[in-house]
Amino acid sequence: MRSDGILGSRDAEERSKWLKRKEIWLVVLGVILHAVYMLSIFDIYFKTPIVHGVDLVTPRFTAPAKRLVLLVADGLRADKFYEPDSEGNYRAPFLRSIIKTQGRWGVSHARPPTESRPGHVAIIAGFYEDPSAVTKGWKANPVEFDSVFNRSRHTISFGSPDIVPIFCGALQHSTWGSYPHDFEDFATDASFLDMWSLDQFRSLLNRSNEDSKLKKLLQMDNLVVFLHLLGCDSNGHAHRPFSSIYLNNVKVVDHVAESVYNLVEDYFKDNRTAYIFTADHGMSDKGSHGDGHPSNTDTPLVAWGAGVKYPRPVSSSNHSDSGFRFVDDHVHDSPTPTEWGLHGIERVDVNQADIAPLMSTLLGLPCPVNSVGSLPLDYINMSKAEEVEAVLANTKEILNQFLRKSYIKQSHSLYFKPFKPLSHYSSMLDKIEHLILSKEYDAAMDLSQNLRSLALQGLHYFQTYDWLMLMSVITLGYVGWMLYLVLHVLQSYTSLPGNIFGVEQAVQRNHHRKIYLYGCVVTAMLSSLLLLEHSPPLYHMYMIMTSFSWVQIFSEYRFINVLWKHLSGRKVNIVIKLLATTALSVFILEFLVSVFILIFSNLVRL
Ligand SMILES: [Zn+2]
Ligand SMILES: [Zn+2]
DSSP states (O other): OOSOSTTTTOOHHHHHHHHHHHHHHHHHHHHHHHHHHHTHHHHHTSOOOOOSSOOOOOOOSOOSOSEEEEEEETTOOHHHHHSBOTTSOBSOHHHHHHHHHTEEEEEEEOOSSOOHHHHHHHHHHOSOOOTHHHHTOSSSOSSOOOOHHHHSSEEEEEEOTTTHHHHHTTOTTEEEEEOOGGGOOTTSOTTHHHHHHHHHHHHHHHHTTTOHHHHHHHTSSSEEEEEEEOHHHHHHHHHOTTSHHHHHHHHHHHHHHHHHHHHHHHHHOSSOEEEEEEOSOOOOTTSOOOSOOHHHHEEEEEEEETTBOOOOBOOGGGOOOTTOBOTTSOBOOSOOOGGGSOTTBOBOOEEGGGHHHHHHHHHTOOOOTTOOOOOOGGGBOOOHHHHHHHHHHHHHHHHHHHHHHHHHHHHHOSSOOOOGGGTTHHHHHHHHHHHHHTTOHHHHHHHHHHHHHHHHHHHHHHHTTTHHHHHHHHHHHHHHHHHHHHHHHHHHHSOSSOTTTGGGHHHHHHHHHHHHHHHHHHHHHHHHHHHHTTOOHHHHHHHHHHHHHHHHHHHTHHHHHHHHHHHHTSOHHHHHHHHHHHHHHHHHHHHHHHHHHHHHHHHHHO
């Protein structure tokens, strides 16, 4: 090792001490920088879509149903539900008879992460939670959100202690119950959990014969009954979805659906109940769920009862969903498997969050304020005029979210870029009203659906509004960090113009001070801008890290200048050697930093 270099006259021992100190500092700085930038994932991908202060839209049509029963078979994947067993017998005879004689069916596509909480939130509240909600606990709501249950007159719910309290725990107008956690014993056949929910509901109905208050409650309109059936999920995890225990559990949920249907019809005797049977997510062959594989995202959906259309034979003109991209990002153009034995009956697939506006519309309730689902009209039996009103209510709810997000962003931004395609939304609304008045329902429907898809695009626009700025700041920061490392390597491990500065130490220190001062001023100005825009604290951190690494580079301005002059006079192969040395050194440093990051993130996880 040379004893000269940037330190000029220092001896070798002192120089190696200095180098060691500087490299420890570099590793520490690298770890901090990578850790801060890693947090940006929370601002880019894990950003909650919920916005508060959105106005409700009161629908202008009569409710097709007086009450609604929602059955969710946790972890039931579509193919195991629809296909026959090895002997050709179908596992869900009751629900199949419904599909064939009085209801509608399809596959409901869940969006990853295919977990219980986001799945139920999509079904009941109509929006896709950001993945970070999974880490924030299952029972408590990390963020308050609206749901179909909130809008109901009363909700009755039985099921898992991990699911039911999410929606009913803080709901005044609800009657609910869940079993103790130790019931979820994975070692035994968990289908008894499904029977537990059914038994609770049955005994509630029986109790109402002696309890006049309860009887009155049950007779009210806008009543929702939600039974959560955990059996398939527990059995899928413990025994995998090919096991006889899981497959037998499909028969159990079919039995529960049939029993609930008979109980409700016998009790109310008014044909005013709508029924929805679905699942929160599927189950992979390995007995897990969470990712975007079709075995996890494809779940069954069967709807029937008051307000639901009857089955329709498949014709070439009414098969519209081929090639449509669903929320799980799969293009579903594969035909329905023939072994399902349902190819003659029209199948209507939906995105999971579409179930929420479907339930709201069946009950004639406003859609949950943060719902982003599109009402699946093929499920609903309404007149043309009412269909338009239902789609318009759904559209206005999404538009209200868009307007609220736009307003909040605008009031915080110094330079606001509006979402242009919706700048004339009010004239579009006026036109729709005009078309409805003149009974041009098809045109009104087209315009409403068009407005809804624009509003959804607008929501996406604001969800990703800061992405360009964030990604630019972070990329700039990483580039700065790499350049800083390159400069360090050139100064410390090569024989490049080291002693140039030896005589100018004092001048150089003065120069450094100036650069740092300018850096501080610029950082403070940028920080004030972020403060004025009400940016989250982490935005300041990204910006500070980026400007810090660039200040480091600018402080070596004189070295860069000399280096440039030096290199431009050299042969090409020296430059190549230099680049190779630099690349190797940077790689080693980055490797060190990555190891630290790995240790750090493991510690955080613990
Ligand atoms: Zn689940
Ligand atoms: Zn599970």
